[in-house]
Amino acid sequence: MQDVIIRQEAIGPYRVNTYLLACAQTGKGVLIDPGGETERLISMVRDEGVELMYILNTHGHADHVLANQRLKAVFSVPVCMHEADDIFFAVAEVREKSEKELGLPAPAPADIRLTDGQVLTVGALRIKVIHTPGHTPGSVCFLAAGNLFTGDTLFVGDVGRTDLTGGSLDTLITSLREKVIVRRSSGQAMTTARRRPRRWAGRSRKISISRISFSPNNGFFKAGGRRA
Numbered sequence: 001m002q003d004v005i006i007r008q009e010a011i012g013p014y015r016v017n018t019y020l021l022a023c024a025q026t027g028k029g030v031l032i033d034p035g036g037e038t039e040r041l042i043s044m045v046r047d048e049g050v051e052l053m054y055i056l057n058t059h060g061h062a063d064h065v066l067a068n069q070r071l072k073a074v075f076s077v078p079v080c081m082h083e084a085d086d087i088f089f090a091v092a093e094v095r096e097k098s099e100k101e102l103g104l105p106a107p108a109p110a111d112i113r114l115t116d117g118q119v120l121t122v123g124a125l126r127i128k129v130i131h132t133p134g135h136t137p138g139s140v141c142f143l144a145a146g147n148l149f150t151g152d153t154l155f156v157g158d159v160g161r162t163d164l165t166g167g168s169l170d171t172l173i174t175s176l177r178e179k180v181i182v183r184r185s186s187g188q189a190m191t192t193a194r195r196r197p198r199r200w201a202g203r204s205r206k207i208s209i210s211r212i213s214f215s216p217n218n219g220f221f222k223a224g225g226r227r228a
């Protein structure tokens with residue numbers, strides 16, 4: 001397994017999992033889903049001595065992008081989001097609805113639109129974009145050195161909400177079947193997500209994903225991440 005730096009912190013009003021992912025060899029890295037608390041995230045990057053290359057969003061929900069613009073200004077790095085969410089959240093009606101649902105401002109336009117299968121090079125690290133629509137039209141997972149950063153597509157033992165604007169349970173199930181389960185069966189990846197917050201219980205349809213629930217006792221935590 002490639003040597004990587006991974007730090008996980010629950011950040012912002014929704015306690016979103018924000019990740020610092022970096023190549024241990026070169027110190028180059030990315031922030032995934034900066035959910036607010038800009039100063040804390042700046043300290044995280046500087047404490048690890050990481051040279052930030054990109055800000056990556058697993059999707060465009062406001063709670064995952066809150067610190068995008070301030071961090072972009074501090075580190076002079078591009079914000080990246082899948083093209084489908086960048087297009088979706090640019091629509092005035094969608095922005096208005098999403099802001100009402102989440103009580104937070106919708107995202108600013110991305111600097112780089114990501115596509116399925118795209119690979120970002122960050123030092124010696126290769127970060128693959130896997131389009132997994134369902135939670136939102138442009139939700140993605142990021143695969144890097146055997147770790148799958150799933151955003152709100154998949155939690156430990158649960159899946160993300162599909163009752164928000166642009167969500168589709170059928171599409172999410174298809175994404176999990178065709179893009180995620182196949183990876184697990186090959187032993188290629190594991191989730192780094194945490195269980196969905198208790199406050200969301202019952203607010204969206206429950207489905208059994210026991211066959212694809214992941215053990216927290218996996219390579220991610222061995223790699224030095226903190227279990228949330």
Ligand SMILES: [Fe+2]
Pocket residue numbers: 059061135152160
């Ligand atoms: Fe979300």
